[in-house]
Amino acid sequence: MVDTAQRPTPRSPKPNTTDAAASKSGSSGAAALDPSVNTGPIKVAGDPTAPHVNVESLSRALLGTWADVRLAARELTARPDMQRIEGLSMEDHRARVFEQLKVLAANGHVHRAFPTYLGGHDDHGGNIAGFEELVIADPSMQIKGGVQWGLFGAAVLHLGTKKHHDAYLPDIMSLAVPGAFAMTEIGHGSDVASIGTTATYDVETEEFVVHTPFRAAWKEYLGNAARDGIAAVVFAQLITQGVNHGVHAFYVQLRDATGAFLPGIGGEDDGLKGGLNGIDNGRLHFDNVRIPRENLLNRYGDVAEDGTYSSPIASPGRRFFTMLGTLVQGRVSLDGAAVAASALALTIAITYGGQRRQFTAGSDTDEEVILDYQRHQRRLIPRLATTYAANFAHDEFLVKFDAVFSGKADTDADRQDLETLAAALKPLSTWHALDTLQEAREACGGAGFIAENRFVGLRADLDVYATFEGDNNVLLQLVAKRLLTDYSKQFAKADPGALARYVFKQATDRAYNGSGLHRLTQNVADLGSTARSIGALRDITVQRELLTGRVEGMIAAAATVLRPASKLPKKQAAALFNSQQNQLIEAARAHGELLQWEAFSRAVDATTDAGTAQVLTWLRDLFGLGLIEKNLAWYLINGRLSAQRAQAITSYIDRLIARLRPHAQDLVDSFGYSQAHLRAPIASGIEAERQAEARDYYANLRASGEAPVDEKSHHKKK
Amino acid sequence: MVDTAQRPTPRSPKPNTTDAAASKSGSSGAAALDPSVNTGPIKVAGDPTAPHVNVESLSRALLGTWADVRLAARELTARPDMQRIEGLSMEDHRARVFEQLKVLAANGHVHRAFPTYLGGHDDHGGNIAGFEELVIADPSMQIKGGVQWGLFGAAVLHLGTKKHHDAYLPDIMSLAVPGAFAMTEIGHGSDVASIGTTATYDVETEEFVVHTPFRAAWKEYLGNAARDGIAAVVFAQLITQGVNHGVHAFYVQLRDATGAFLPGIGGEDDGLKGGLNGIDNGRLHFDNVRIPRENLLNRYGDVAEDGTYSSPIASPGRRFFTMLGTLVQGRVSLDGAAVAASALALTIAITYGGQRRQFTAGSDTDEEVILDYQRHQRRLIPRLATTYAANFAHDEFLVKFDAVFSGKADTDADRQDLETLAAALKPLSTWHALDTLQEAREACGGAGFIAENRFVGLRADLDVYATFEGDNNVLLQLVAKRLLTDYSKQFAKADPGALARYVFKQATDRAYNGSGLHRLTQNVADLGSTARSIGALRDITVQRELLTGRVEGMIAAAATVLRPASKLPKKQAAALFNSQQNQLIEAARAHGELLQWEAFSRAVDATTDAGTAQVLTWLRDLFGLGLIEKNLAWYLINGRLSAQRAQAITSYIDRLIARLRPHAQDLVDSFGYSQAHLRAPIASGIEAERQAEARDYYANLRASGEAPVDEKSHHKKK
Known part of the structure; x- marks a missing residue:
């Protein structure tokens, strides 16, 4: 018998096992296929010329349009210093993730979407591709990076104009100014248009007065707000000359050099969450905080010194959706990250399922590999199909996103199509990831529940992907x-x-x-x-x-x-x-x-x-x-x-x-994750080694002639 | 409008709101029903004599056969010192749970199933009913208690004989001897009959030699093994006179007074898990550990001094299933605990859903209560129906369990029926709990993800209920x-x-x-x-x-x-x-x-x-x-x-x-949980208060004449 222990890591060279496979699998159909020999040209029942997967070329296809960016990102996510340590306290986890963000800033990993003249690459698709991969190292690092560069930074980039880019982006890119994206309020999540925070223009002082009028208008769930945020992009109802022009974004300094809130600003720590505890989510409120007129991010709406409002988009409704539309990349990247997490989970569970043995259904001595049970296959293989579908759909989605944001195909219709695509795919892939992580965890039994085998931590972190950046429903x-x-x-x-x-x-x-x-x-x-x-x-x-x-x-x-x-x-x-x-x-x-x-x-x-x-x-x-x-x-x-x-x-x-x-x-090998990415002992080959050791023990015992007789056969002999 | 803020806690007296309800709900069917007035006799479209739920009597029905035991248990689970604190380190959580177990031992809460002559009550059904309720305070406390009294203690009780009861049960009941239930091995979870650990009788010394022959035979996932366990009931293949008589249970001392492992015994800490981190799960292995012959728990199989094996059950297969069958109570209690957690989750989510407002679908000013959206109803109300079904089924299950274990109806057929019932209901209710906790969490959006609102912690803890005490599949x-x-x-x-x-x-x-x-x-x-x-x-x-x-x-x-x-x-x-x-x-x-x-x-x-x-x-x-x-x-x-x-x-x-x-x-009020049980700020009425404050703010602003004009209406006026 060819044992899977011979290939402890999924990416190791594979022995050609044709003979063993053919002799075992030809007999009684799929249920009797030997799973330990799943890489050679295996005879499938009724089909003597069964095909062979070219893992290398399939791997390349799965990496998609920005394959090189992904491969570079995977070198980063394979680094232990960039990875999550299970069981850190919330404080330690936050501190670690903040240090990891400094690495991301220092090596420019997260700067691709920013303007070339500021050190970026104006590369929107590549930026998201590289960003998504971070989920494999630690979703907290990914999402905290997303808050800093994908929300806070991207709001300045897309809603601000050149003066804002020059003034703010360098410090945002370098992480010198960590910032929050203060859109959601306790009272309004999905319905952003109804937020309560106001920014009222004071023509006397040429300032906006940012104010939280009631408790439900506190900004809520903001990454970087509880600890690290020095500034924020605050979304508020812009009021000037007695008219409410709807939601606009403002750049607001939050804390001084000592980390204390500036006058009029207050907040709370959200404390422990179901996951993503490396991120310092918190609440913010404003008591008539005055900011300069220029702090209005004025690409889609401006207020002149005398208080006159102007906008390149006449319709308030269209203006609102255009402004929010610039932030679609959050949904794009969650879609990709969810696919990555699903792929990782299935790599672990299917590798384990192909080695783990339990019950001797069709033999007197050899236990069955659990992935040979029909139910186990039904639990994992259809989810593998869905993950492939989501992977390929995501790459097309990302190409579309890149076309819009690079300006290659940036009509109103393109933007609307992109919005619809994001709204259709992000719910499916994030729910699929939760479902897959859970099924994979259960398919690995108690071992799946141990934190070191990855499922439970990833599932806890990805839970909120279903409701943030747009509630799935x-x-x-x-x-x-x-x-x-x-x-x-x-x-x-x-x-x-x-x-x-x-x-x-x-x-x-x-x-x-x-x-x-x-x-x-x-x-x-x-x-x-x-x-x-x-x-x-x-x-x-x-x-x-x-x-x-x-x-x-x-x-x-x-x-x-x-x-x-x-x-x-x-x-x-x-x-x-x-x-x-x-x-x-x-x-x-x-x-x-x-x-x-x-x-x-x-x-x-x-x-x-x-x-x-x-x-x-x-x-x-x-x-x-x-x-x-x-x-x-x-x-x-x-x-x-x-x-x-x-x-x-x-x-x-x-x-x-x-x-x-x-x-x-x-x-699953074609997803291309190495042991440094899987980091799950049960997918390391250790299970096959243990099985082999046990089988050898019993074989030697039988050979020695000293094996105890089974009571049942003992009765028969008597 | 009658505001829900008037009834901030679910159990408070309810105002009769007939008029308001009728005037609002009569107009356009279910979608327009006012959810803030859901307790009075509301006119349902087409049915002018809509019924009214008697919460008190329904509450009593849901409590079931052991209502008084449950109510007493709920007094205990309402005590802050018995409740989980979110965010404790694993060490602190373990220490806290151990202290809570001392309280359970001191007040006898967990002694009902033990013999009357030792201070118990021989009350098997009541014991489980009281035990299940503990999940509301902290599932770690519940399951660690289950390990001590429901597995370790119950194994001594059901598999041992009077000499074992007299020798071991008092210290087990008092927690003087915390113990592990060492059945599962790394290589064998569901297939207990195939475990590798051996207990070989040595006629010379009249001892059993307990031995772990290979790595896959390490005992695994054992509560109390990593830290607190002084002894264990160890399941091993009983070998005497060269014959393997199958799996039997042995009482084995693990640690000395200093907490160090005894010679020949070793182990590891399982470390962080997906949940239940108040329990010190760990691994154990045995290197030819000698125990006295009397340590065999010999109710269903004994070895005489000369090594002769005897059993009241001739068939090895039937003997094995009879022995395992005595441990069915784990499945019974998980079924009940899963129902309790589902009920708690729905109480929180439905209370919040009846207060939270979002989007102004059918009005210019008033936002809709989210539980009035059809999708939201579809997400929560069918799960409420399933929870009711599972609740009533559980009580019948518990009655059946009590009949078997009290001896009232204890034929082989009864025991087999009980086993089948347990195997049918435990999977359904534990999966339902995970599904419900997740849907409830998502239905509460970001607030559902904050640990203080309970869903995420309960879900993390209950995750493993789907695969322990029998894998659901x-x-x-x-x-x-x-x-x-x-x-x-x-x-x-x-x-x-x-x-x-x-x-x-x-x-x-x-x-x-x-x-x-x-x-x-x-x-x-x-x-x-x-x-x-x-x-x-x-x-x-x-x-x-x-x-x-x-x-x-x-x-x-x-x-x-x-x-x-x-x-x-x-x-x-x-x-x-x-x-x-x-x-x-x-x-x-x-x-x-x-x-x-x-x-x-x-x-x-x-x-x-x-x-x-x-x-x-x-x-x-x-x-x-x-x-x-x-x-x-x-x-x-x-x-x-x-x-x-x-x-x-x-x-x-x-x-x-x-x-x-x-x-x-x-x-959901009929489930009978008070605020002390819910402990979820979003179910406290705070959301309704915030909504009311916001509405008052806007009403006053409109009344003042100083409200900014909406840009859209401003355009129209111009």
């Missing part, structure tokens, strides 16, 4: 509204009958733009016919039609119900919309999943190595059919699938998972 | 095997045709016994007929038939596939079984859910207050129909529901949730 509702708007544009003058009869047109290219509905070339109701064989499920067109049809069908159904809303009083219209809220959010989720599936499919198309392409095709099919299986009732109720074909989906998924099982280790 | 597989066995007994001599034609007989009374299949009086396929109106879904018989039919249908389908297994070689038979593993585990889950539904239905039947009974009926229907909705595809594929009725289920669920919304606060 609120974001999906934004997507749904966009889908409804796109839909209703098609039918602005159509009567309800025309609406119901409408057959969607295919526009799959729009998926790449990350927004809009996908339309079918045919009436998807035909799919339910028994004429098509089960083989149709493998057809990419069929998968696309089914996935697209569900998004469109759900949006169409909601739109039909909502049609009378425009004629109703506001309260009733809101109640009507509310009656569809859950379905709309589910439709938005389906839209995001479709975007992931499309990205995955393009990645499959771009794969040149035949074996890798075959395995990726199975994995993409598993992802796509998994989505359909999850929503099978919808397809049945709406006549998109016959009962017969619906049932075939589950059995085909079982087959796909069994086919993918021998490639599971290659598929 | 492994437990469900045990249930599935039992269901298969029961099923095949029916068809021992039937041909496959008879099997397929079989129409199940109803035996709902068996549900109460917590095991066995539920059989229908009619062919459930008829249910799909359109003849039955949508109203049929409210029919308890219909719900029961649908839920029962799915369990039976899934088991029957798997049994048909598995039928050839008995004729196959062992390896192929295992592969065949493996091919059904996922479906079997899902069938076991469905069986557990059915048990919860049956228990909930009995609780509804036992409710005498009409209003409470009505609301509970809706809640039970929501639970039952929610289960059906979750598995709708199965019902459609198998012809149990027509597409039309399947669709009706979702819309009826929407209606039920809207009906339950006004009662949500009453339903």
Whole structure:
């Protein structure tokens, strides 16, 4: 038997194990495949020419557009001094992370997005790619860096003008001035437009008076606020000449050289959180704090000395969304970080699952490798498929982000598409990361609960990714509204009958733009016919039609119900919309999943190595059919699938998972994390070593002739 | 408007708000219901005689059979000195928990199950009820207490004989001897029968030699092992006269008076875990450690001075399961603790959701209470229904446990039923708790992530409940095997045709016994007929038939596939079984859910207050129909529901949730937790106070005439 202990680290050279594999796996199908020999050309039942994954080229594909930046970042995240130490006190953890931020500032890792003339590279996509990777070292370091350079610094960059860049960015980049991003208030998280803090222009002194009018308007959950923040970008209602011009951003000094709050400024420490305790989150409040007029970050709105307000964007609504839109990179980077954490978790759990043995189901002496159990495969391999989908979708998302922020493709429509893409993908990937970290933790049993094996710490840290930078449910509702708007544009003058009869047109290219509905070339109701064989499920067109049809069908159904809303009083219209809220959010989720599936499919198309392409095709099919299986009732109720074909989906998924099982280790190895990144003893090969030692012990004992007789066989002998 | 700030704590007297409620809620259905007035007789759309929950009597019903014990325990868990302090270092937390255990020992809280002659009460059910409540104060205290008295002490009690009771129990009860329960090994968690530690009888010295033969046989994850344990019950393969008699338990002294390990004994600290860091989990290993022959806990197996083995149970297999079966109370108590944590989480999240406001969907000034959003309701109210179901099921489970352990109903069949019940319910409730804690945390946004609001700490602690005391997936597989066995007994001599034609007989009374299949009086396929109106879904018989039919249908389908297994070689038979593993585990889950539904239905039947009974009926229907909705595809594929009725289920669920919304606060208040238990600032009424202050501020500003004009209206005026 070829033992996995021979390859204790996932990246080590792999022995060719063809013979052992063929002799073991040919006998009784997937359930009997030997998992310890999952890298050679394994015979899969019924397929004597099973493919082989080229880990090196797949690794390169997963790294995506900014592969070199990621590889450089991974050198950084492999450094012990940049990594989390489990069990530090909150104070020690905060201090350590602050020191790590100094390293990030010193080596320029976090400066790529800043202007070239200030030492940056005007490289927005690369900046995010490098930033995302930091999650592997310590999510606290990542997010505290995100607060400093991605929120505080980016607000000065995107909402300020050159005078602000020159005055503030150098010290922000160098971390000489750590700063907070003071947007959220205790009373208003998702609804930023309703924040209570005011900045009232005083024409006499040419100052803004920043003020917190009541307790609910305290700024809340701000990184850098409790300890390190010397300044902040404060969001407040800009009031001048008796008019409230809505939310604007102001640069406000918080603390003096001794670290004490300046007069009129107060705050509290948020204290212990569920995770990310290397970040000093806190609250801030302002009692008529006066700041110079010039401290208004005035790219999208300015106040002249005499108090006259002006803005390049006439509509207050559009202005607000444009200002907030410049901060989309938070969502981009959380999407990427969530994918990275999911990939890491699956690398650990699948490596362990391929070595750990428990119960002797099919043998008298050899225990089964737990990844050979169907349930264990069902727990991990579909999540691997989703992680691949999210990975490929994220890279396209990042390319789109880069195009907008570099100015290459920066129309209003581009920005709106980017916003929609962010709102669709960030919820899916962050929830997926939590789900995957938890399933991986449980799949490793008690060992998964020990902090040193990484799952619990990462899960605790990533928990808040689901609600910060946009609450996931609120974001999906934004997507749904966009889908409804796109839909209703098609039918602005159509009567309800025309609406119901409408057959969607295919526009799959729009998926790449990350927004809009996908339309079918045919009436998807035909799919339910028994004429098509089960083989149709493998057809990419069929998968696309089914996935697209569900998004469109759900949006169409909601739109039909909502049609009378425009004629109703506001309260009733809101109640009507509310009656569809859950379905709309589910439709938005389906839209995001479709975007992931499309990205995955393009990645499959771009794969040149035949074996890798075959395995990726199975994995993409598993992802796509998994989505359909999850929503099978919808397809049945709406006549998109016959009962017969619906049932075939589950059995085909079982087959796909069994086919993918021998490639599971290659598929996680392709994420490219070394032992220095995994840092999980259970994924180090130690489990296989222990198993081997135990097996040797029993083999020697049997050979010695001194092994105790089992009571059962003893009875029989007697 | 009646403001929720008037009732800052859930248990305070409630104002009658009929008028305000009626005037607000009568207009536009559920979406417009005013959540701040959710306790008076609110007009629900279409139902002018909406019922009222009697919180006091419902509270009493939820407390269950050992209500007085629970109430006494809640006095204890309300004491600050017994509660967790967030953010303690691992060392400080361990020290604090150990001190709390001394209080539990001193006041006898944890002694109820021990013999009366030693100061206990022989009260097994009450003991567990009181123990479960401790989770509210600190799960570390609960589980460390569970290790000491529920595992270490219970092993001596149930596996030892009077000499052991007299010798060891007094010091165990008083905590003079803290001890570990050394069963699990690094190499074997779920498969206890395969542990590697040996206890070999030496007839010369009349001693057992306890030995760890290899690294994978180190005892692992043992509470009390790293720091406090002076002794342990060690599970090892008993070998005498060259025969291995299987796993037995031995009392082994670990440390001397100075706290140092005795010769031959070694160990390690497990260090930081994902939660439960008040417990000193660790590893132990033994190098030919000699213990007296009498240290074998010899109730189910003994070794005479000359080395002769004897046992009252002839079959080694039955003996093993009998021994392990005495330790079922761990699963019982985790089930109850998980229900308590879910109830606490929902009390906090629903209280906050009824006060927190965000977005002005249906009004120009007043923001909506977030629990009025359909999505928010969908997130919390079905989980409330599940928590009720789990609560009622747990009490029946505890009654069954008490009957077995008190000897009132202690046949082999009773013990097997109890095992099956434990294996079915513990996975469901522990997963539900994790899911609920997470959803509640997200539903409270950033505030949910702050440690002081309880969710994150409880979730971190309860994480491991899913894999200890029996891995949830492994437990469900045990249930599935039992269901298969029961099923095949029916068809021992039937041909496959008879099997397929079989129409199940109803035996709902068996549900109460917590095991066995539920059989229908009619062919459930008829249910799909359109003849039955949508109203049929409210029919308890219909719900029961649908839920029962799915369990039976899934088991029957798997049994048909598995039928050839008995004729196959062992390896192929295992592969065949493996091919059904996922479906079997899902069938076991469905069986557990059915048990919860049956228990909930009995609780509804036992409710005498009409209003409470009505609301509970809706809640039970929501639970039952929610289960059906979750598995709708199965019902459609198998012809149990027509597409039309399947669709009706979702819309009826929407209606039920809207009906339950006004009662949500009453339903969580009925769990009976005071502010001293909740200890969550966001559930204290502080949010409503802040909202009120903000509203007053804006109202006064408008009244003053000095409010800034909104830019949009300013434009219009110009």
